[in-house]
Amino acid sequence: xxxxxxxxxxxxxxxxxxPQRARLLNTEINVFTYADLxxxxxxxxxxxxxxxxxxxxxxxxxxxxxxxKITYMETVGEGAxxxxxxxxxxxTGEVELVxxxxxxxxxKKLKKNVEYKVYGKPTSFQSAWNIVHPEIEIFDDxxxxxxxxxxxxxxxxxxxxxxxDSKGLANSMKILLEQAIPNxxxxxxxxxxxxxxxxxxxxxxxxxxxxxxxxSLEMARYRLKFxxxxxxxxKLLKTKQINKSxxxxxxxxxxxxxxxxxxxxxxxxxxxxxxxAIREIHNDVKVGKQMNRLLQGDVGSGKTIVAxxxxxxxxxxxxxxxxxxxxxxLAQQHYNNLSEWTQMLxxxxxxxxxxxxxxxxxxxxxxxxxxxxxILIGTHALLEDDVQFHNLALCVIDEQHRFGVAQRARLWxxxxxxxxxxxxxxxxxxxxxxxxxxxxxxDASVINEMPAGRIPIKTLHKIEGQxxxxxxxxxxxxxxxxxxxxxxxxxxxxxxxxxxxLYSGYExxxxxxxxxxxKIAIIHGKLPQEDKEFAMKLFVENxxxxxxxxxxxxxxxxxxxxxxxVIENAERFGLAQLHQLRGRVGRGSEQSYCVLMTSDxxxxxxxxxxxxxxxxxxxxEIAETDLKLRGPGDMxxxxxxxxxxxxxxxxxxxxxxxxxxxxxAQAVIESDPDFLLKDxxxxxxxxxxxxxxxxxxxxxx
Ligand code: ADP
Ligand code: MG
Numbered sequence: 111x112x113x114x115x116x117x118x119x120x121x122x123x124x125x126x127x128x129p130q131r132a133r134l135l136n137t138e139i140n141v142f143t144y145a146d147l148x149x150x151x152x153x154x155x156x157x158x159x160x161x162x163x164x165x166x167x168x169x170x171x172x173x174x175x176x177x178x179k180i181t182y183m184e185t186v187g188e189g190a191x192x193x194x195x196x197x198x199x200x201x202t203g204e205v206e207l208v209x210x211x212x213x214x215x216x217x218k219k220l221k222k223n224v225e226y227k228v229y230g231k232p233t234s235f236q237s238a239w240n241i242v243h244p245e246i247e248i249f250d251d252x253x254x255x256x257x258x259x260x261x262x263x264x265x266x267x268x269x270x271x272x273x274x275d276s277k278g279l280a281n282s283m284k285i286l287l288e289q290a291i292p293n294x295x296x297x298x299x300x301x302x303x304x305x306x307x308x309x310x311x312x313x314x315x316x317x318x319x320x321x322x323x324x325x326s327l328e329m330a331r332y333r334l335k336f337x338x339x340x341x342x343x344x345k346l347l348k349t350k351q352i353n354k355s356x357x358x359x360x361x362x363x364x365x366x367x368x369x370x371x372x373x374x375x376x377x378x379x380x381x382x383x384x385x386x387a388i389r390e391i392h393n394d395v396k397v398g399k400q401m402n403r404l405l406q407g408d409v410g411s412g413k414t415i416v417a418x419x420x421x422x423x424x425x426x427x428x429x430x431x432x433x434x435x436x437x438x439x440l441a442q443q444h445y446n447n448l449s450e451w452t453q454m455l456x457x458x459x460x461x462x463x464x465x466x467x468x469x470x471x472x473x474x475x476x477x478x479x480x481x482x483x484x485i486l487i488g489t490h491a492l493l494e495d496d497v498q499f500h501n502l503a504l505c506v507i508d509e510q511h512r513f514g515v516a517q518r519a520r521l522w523x524x525x526x527x528x529x530x531x532x533x534x535x536x537x538x539x540x541x542x543x544x545x546x547x548x549x550x551x552x553d554a555s556v557i558n559e560m561p562a563g564r565i566p567i568k569t570l571h572k573i574e575g576q577x578x579x580x581x582x583x584x585x586x587x588x589x590x591x592x593x594x595x596x597x598x599x600x601x602x603x604x605x606x607x608x609x610x611x612l613y614s615g616y617e618x619x620x621x622x623x624x625x626x627x628x629k630i631a632i633i634h635g636k637l638p639q640e641d642k643e644f645a646m647k648l649f650v651e652n653x654x655x656x657x658x659x660x661x662x663x664x665x666x667x668x669x670x671x672x673x674x675x676v677i678e679n680a681e682r683f684g685l686a687q688l689h690q691l692r693g694r695v696g697r698g699s700e701q702s703y704c705v706l707m708t709s710d711x712x713x714x715x716x717x718x719x720x721x722x723x724x725x726x727x728x729x730x731e732i733a734e735t736d737l738k739l740r741g742p743g744d745m746x747x748x749x750x751x752x753x754x755x756x757x758x759x760x761x762x763x764x765x766x767x768x769x770x771x772x773x774x775a776q777a778v779i780e781s782d783p784d785f786l787l788k789d790x791x792x793x794x795x796x797x798x799x800x801x802x803x804x805x806x807x808x809x810x811x
Pocket of ligand 1: 381407412415561
């Protein structure tokens with residue numbers, strides 16, 4: 111919007127504001143310039159278009175507009191208890207209007223036998239309706255006083271005291287709009303505006319603040335959302351294009367390890383989805399440009415093997431690779447799983463985490479520099495500066511959402527000759543809209559198919575009163591030779607009481623499942639590493655039938671013999687986490703179960719969460735619900751770029767607009783990547799103006 115300096119004008123220069131109130135606008139709502147104020151969009155609108163009958167007042171209408179004449183008014187009480195009451199009547203009924211403040215003023219202002227329009231929040235008191243401190247004005251039927259949608263702006267206590275409540279802001283906005291509108295430049299190319307029947311930028315800004323009716327507001331919203339998402343996608347796709355054309359990547363021409371592994375070692379048939387993903391990766395790594403690829407797939411869909419084959423493409427050519435995992439347990443498990451195969455192939459592999467011993471670490475550093483060590487698996491520890499490679503050519507990042515963009519960039523820098531290929535594996539499926547905005551700069555492969563022979567997990571919701579039946583079921587499963595997880599929440603804020611819960615649950619289970627017949631292992635993040643490993647070992651070797659744990663097992667253990675996942679206080683977990691936990695079972699050939707335990711009183715939102723889990727095993731469907739329940743910011747956990755730049759668009763609900771925006775952005779990038787065509791002049795101008803304010807527009811990924 112800040113195409114020319116007009117929109118960078120300091121807000122203090124707007125009529126009626128001045129330096130002091132400007133400072134408040136700066137500090138309270140981040141409004142510094144004309145452009146900032148224009149983008150302080152209303153967060154809701156009050157419907158003043160409709161006048162209701164007084165008889166229609168009900169609890170279903172939190173705010174209501176009525177009209178009528180005053181039949182009776184009186185002031186009662188003295189001093190602080192003084193109040194003024196007026197009775198407003200129309201053909202259908204009567205409502206009491208009450209004022210506790212400004213009594214003298216209002217009693218002078220109101221007259222009988224005059225028709226008034228009244229707006230406010232009705233409450234019922236002793237079966238009669240009243241409205242406290244309503245807005246009231248003389249009813250005027252002329253065209254310009256016809257109903258309207260009143261914008262409501264976010265304000266703060268300090269701003270309100272300075273006259274900037276929502277109404278005050280609306281007044282300043284009106285003054286600004288009058289002079290600003292003609293200066294607003296169009297940002298969307300005309301051919302797109304025509305194709306999509308968008309309204310102009312000028313109209314949109316006018317209507318978003320002062321909508322003449324609901325339809326205009328809708329058009330304004332659509333237009334502004336489209337613009338926001340169009341530029342969001344344009345930026346991501348441009349970044350992707352720059353990376354593709356600029357960054358050299360290693361060429362993996364030889365496929366010797368891949369063939370040996372595929373023909374002699376791979377213990378199962380790959381699914382078609384896995385084969386496709388491998389093909390897509392292969393296409394990326396044979397051309398000499400850096401790969402940036404996202405590998406999405408549900409829990410258990412077999413992402414690891416795909417990543418491993420990508421690694422073998424590198425090692426076949428004597429290039430180094432690394433896998434970065436979010437937890438030590440997961441890194442350890444990747445190491446254990448892959449070691450067996452790499453040994454058969456004669457490839458050197460090592461594990462580097464925070465708890466790797468100094469002597470071992472030194473050795474790893476040495477082998478990395480000499481180039482002998484081809485696969486390094488680890489945690490964040492990999493990012494440290496003293497971890498230097500001879501020729502790092504591929505990084506696999508597991509469970510990406512815990513890593514930020516900055517960390518990705520640090521990996522890039524570990525090779526000075528060319529940029530390592532990046533393969534990002536996501537822990538849980540991400541809704542399409544989030545994938546498009548968070549990872550829009552990456553190519554995506556989706557594994558949407560489970561390995562054959564998997565039996566879908568049965569998910570049940572049980573409450574406290576059904577616990578004895580649950581124990582019976584657990585005993586039956588154990589007698590069949592199966593193993594069981596019992597998971598407790600452990601949230602950092604309530605760590606102490608959560609740990610107590612975990613241990614009292616453990617005690618309780620110990621009584622119900624006593625030695626020597628049963629053995630229970632316990633594991634949580636606070637345990638020393640040796641104890642964790644010991645507990646894991648017990649369970650992995652089937653020496654313990656029950657594993658009591660916190661979410662440390664979420665992304666960890668893979669025990670095919672475990673068939674029951676009991677989740678205590680299931681309502682306290684997020685949907686994505688529940689789905690991840692459930693994915694720990696159902697890995698073998700037996701029917702598996704997930705039991706969600708809650709108290710019988712849970713909130714509506716929790717109920718929806720639990721019901722979603724019971725209804726579906728599909729991670730993508732779960733992710734969509736999660737997005738609706740929690741919103742995009744919470745879901746991705748951190749303040750990464752993408753989501754928080756969005757002012758009007760909502761990724762939970764605007765998926766279709768996003769898809770459309772991406773299509774158009776893609777077409778522009780493909781046909782006119784540098785925005786040189788006359789048709790795309792508005793894009794060029796808008797980006798140039800953004801450039802003045804934010805550096806490195808095309809480089810931010
Ligand atoms: P995730 O996608 O959750 O990371 P994993 O890669 O851990 O899943 O795979 C889950 C399990 O399925 C592993 O034991 C793996 O060896 C096995 N697996 C992977 N692909 C197949 C397949 N095509 N057929 C049979 N089993 C497979
Ligand atoms: Mg995995």
